[in-house]
Amino acid sequence: xxxxxxxxxxxxxxxxxxxxxxxxxxxxxxxxxxxxxxxxxxxxxxxxxxxxxxxxxxxxxxxxxxxxxxxxxxxxxxxxxxxxxxxxxxxxxxxxxxxxxxxxxxxxxxxxxxxxxxxxxxxxxxxxxxxxxxxxxxxxxxxxxxxxxxxxxxxxxxxxxxxxxxxxxxxxxxxxxxxxxxxxxxxxxxxxxxxxxxxxxxxxxxxxxxxxxxxxxxxxxxxxxxxxxxxxxxxxxxxxxxxxxxxxxxxxxxxxxxxxxxxxxxxxxxxxxxxxxxxxxxxxxxxxxxxxxxxxxxxxxxxxxxxxxxxxxxxxxxxxxxxxxxxxxxxxxxxxxxxxxxxxxxxxxxxxxxxxxxxxxxxxxxxxxxxxxxxxxxxxxxxxxxxxxxxxxxxxxxxxxxxxxxxxxxxxxxxxxxxxxxxxxxxxxxxxxxxxxxxxxxxxxxxxxxxxxxxxxxxxxxxxxxxxxxxxxxxxxxxxxxxxxxxxxxxxxxxxxxxxxxxxxxxxxxxxxxxxxxxxxxxxxxxxxxxxxxxxxxxxxxxxxxxxxxxxxxxxxxxxxxxxxxxxxxxxxxxxxxxxxxxxxxxxxxxxxxxxxxxxxxxxxxxxxxxxxxxxxxxxxxxxxxxxxxxxxxxxxxxxxxxxxxxxxxxxxxxxxxxxxxxxxxxxxxxxxxxxxxxxxxxxxxxxxxxxxxxxxxxxxxxxxxxxxxxxxxxxxxxxxxxxxxxxxxxxxxxxxxxxxxxxxxxxxx
Ligand code: PEP
Ligand code: MG
Numbered sequence: 001x002x003x004x005x006x007x008x009x010x011x012x013x014x015x016x017x018x019x020x021x022x023x024x025x026x027x028x029x030x031x032x033x034x035x036x037x038x039x040x041x042x043x044x045x046x047x048x049x050x051x052x053x054x055x056x057x058x059x060x061x062x063x064x065x066x067x068x069x070x071x072x073x074x075x076x077x078x079x080x081x082x083x084x085x086x087x088x089x090x091x092x093x094x095x096x097x098x099x100x101x102x103x104x105x106x107x108x109x110x111x112x113x114x115x116x117x118x119x120x121x122x123x124x125x126x127x128x129x130x131x132x133x134x135x136x137x138x139x140x141x142x143x144x145x146x147x148x149x150x151x152x153x154x155x156x157x158x159x160x161x162x163x164x165x166x167x168x169x170x171x172x173x174x175x176x177x178x179x180x181x182x183x184x185x186x187x188x189x190x191x192x193x194x195x196x197x198x199x200x201x202x203x204x205x206x207x208x209x210x211x212x213x214x215x216x217x218x219x220x221x222x223x224x225x226x227x228x229x230x231x232x233x234x235x236x237x238x239x240x241x242x243x244x245x246x247x248x249x250x251x252x253x254x255x256x257x258x259x260x261x262x263x264x265x266x267x268x269x270x271x272x273x274x275x276x277x278x279x280x281x282x283x284x285x286x287x288x289x290x291x292x293x294x295x296x297x298x299x300x301x302x303x304x305x306x307x308x309x310x311x312x313x314x315x316x317x318x319x320x321x322x323x324x325x326x327x328x329x330x331x332x333x334x335x336x337x338x339x340x341x342x343x344x345x346x347x348x349x350x351x352x353x354x355x356x357x358x359x360x361x362x363x364x365x366x367x368x369x370x371x372x373x374x375x376x377x378x379x380x381x382x383x384x385x386x387x388x389x390x391x392x393x394x395x396x397x398x399x400x401x402x403x404x405x406x407x408x409x410x411x412x413x414x415x416x417x418x419x420x421x422x423x424x425x426x427x428x429x430x431x432x433x434x435x436x437x438x439x440x441x442x443x444x445x446x447x448x449x450x451x452x453x454x455x456x457x458x459x460x461x462x463x464x465x466x467x468x469x470x471x472x473x474x475x476x477x478x479x480x481x482x483x484x485x486x487x488x489x490x491x492x493x494x495x496x497x498x499x500x501x502x503x504x505x506x507x508x509x510x511x512x513x514x515x516x517x518x519x520x521x522x523x524x525x526x527x528x529x530x531x532x533x534x535x536x537x538x539x540x541x542x543x544x545x546x547x548x549x550x551x552x553x554x555x556x557x558x559x560x561x562x563x564x565x566x567x568x569x570x571x572x573x574x575x576x577x578x579x580x581x582x583x584x585x586x587x588x589x590x591x592x593x594x595x596x597x598x599x600x601x602x603x604x605x606x607x608x609x610x611x612x613x614x615x616x617x618x619x620x621x622x623x624x625x626x627x628x629x630x631x632x633x634x635x636x637x638x639x640x641x642x643x644x645x646x647x648x649x650x651x652x653x654x655x656x657x658x659x660x661x662x663x664x665x666x667x668x669x670x671x672x673x674x675x676x677x678x679x680x681x682x683x684x685x686x687x688x689x690x691x692x693x694x695x696x697x698x699x700x701x702x703x704x705x706x707x708x709x710x711x712x713x714x715x716x717x718x719x720x721x722x723x724x725x726x727x728x729x730x731x732x733x734x735x736x737x738x739x740x741x742x743x744x745x746x747x748x749x750x
Pocket of ligand 1: 510
């Protein structure tokens, strides 16, 4: 290797590299071209490229110019083994003047390296991922100067981009065993497995332009894109007075950071295209910040990721949001946060899994995902930023793991899981015609929670007793404008037809909090979950309630209408709602329209004050249904959408179970049917506890039905009821463990 000006050298090599990469032809040929070019341009006797294998500890020789070609795909070094392995382990360049005398040298005879002395190994790194090692060797013993090391590091940086492109990934796949797989522990919000290509909600455009053809042009391009991005943030801040404004303030701070901007310009000056330089500057920052133990700084990495993505969009497309594209056949949606309406925007027939970093189990996006049987994981942590658009992702909702670029071995595991799931589904399908009775003969009614027509499938498949909760707001959220009475009547009528006389419980519009209607201005509230939502909105805007009730009356004319009101806090709200209902019935009768033969009114119990007004409420209703998702958030004062609180409180705690017991006891005393329709009812262990407290009506998402029914059939309720006083008397924060032990000892199918 001869000494030259690093920056000049880098630029020359990069220009030639760009030509090689742009050429048509197989990837191994391109890689061979790259090592040959580097050997020639750096006047080195050897240039080789090692690629990290699927186990993340082995580096396989993929291309060489100068060593024995037979060693390609045969020579393997472990991370930490030899100078090459050490350089990967330390993630730093290692210039060695005489490899033979170096304590780390590992001689590989099949490469024919006997005659070479000096060696420079440079890791190919993206983020914290070592993707390979680039090596040059020389016959003579010599010291490498900084400029030479820098040149090779710049080339390694370009190779890192090449290695993450689709073309190279397919090539790597075609070579047995050569994968770069990441396995990341995360939290599962529903069982199930999904395999597909990552589609980032904040689209991160693919970078295909790696090397600058003209540095001046790239700097101008960067400046224009950067200014546009900053202006877009300013516009956003002016427009939005709400919570987004704070987010945008934080973004602006990050985006205006001089260090970041200068770093990008420095990379462009080294010869990288503006978009590659931007991504590289992000990777550097990520590397620096991801290790720090400061929550605030770590959160800034997420901001920086979003800002980088925005800038990339301006650089590549000239504007934001231009990347909307067809979903791959098997898609994994990746988002930091997401409302249920946004999920419904996607073509769900193609969505195989979700990664929603900040999701919690009772957040509506999680509930909708569960209803759709889409596996969802959250809290991926640092791994979140490692997912690139188009990466193959495996979502393991069983053990709570996420795989980026899974190996053939792991993919096989996924196919095995798909087969097992099918087997379990077949088992559950067979339960369809078995009456839902416990093993000691207690009848339990099992209903479904439904929202969209996707859920209707389960009605036929499960043989359920009907629909215990029709979340009518979901179609409202999924359409572009408020549905008319006629549209609502048709929508409700369709479900009535599907149910063929089985019980159907309509819930009136329950929007607000995280259920946002796209056509309503978002109102800024300090505490939206405790704010203007649900019945509070529909009582303040009675025409919405009247129209909805009219549609329900029409959809069930001549039949039975069961309607319940959500988020009721006291009797007077219930009476107000009942009056609107009576008025609508009267109006329909006056108009000569047929009304339902029977109307039953119910209320959800999901606000603590309703629990303590229950005796009065029970006098006014035909049935009640406990919404444990909201009730638990208010009882524990614990936001159901806050991931930090997710594991803090348990519905199987003595406190919560006492409340659930009070509700069922009072309902039984009043002769009013009580059911549970929160997520608690759809979890076999929790459902078992609810049965033991006295509940006989449970309503759950279709995907949970089989598991709950299976538990029910294996449960001798009388025996558990005998043990209940003992279990309930245990002084512990959660009784989960004791219910689990009971189930295990008594062989209850959980
Ligand atoms: C609940 O709160 O438990 C419930 C069923 O309603 P939602 O989840 O739709 O708020
Ligand atoms: Mg609720």
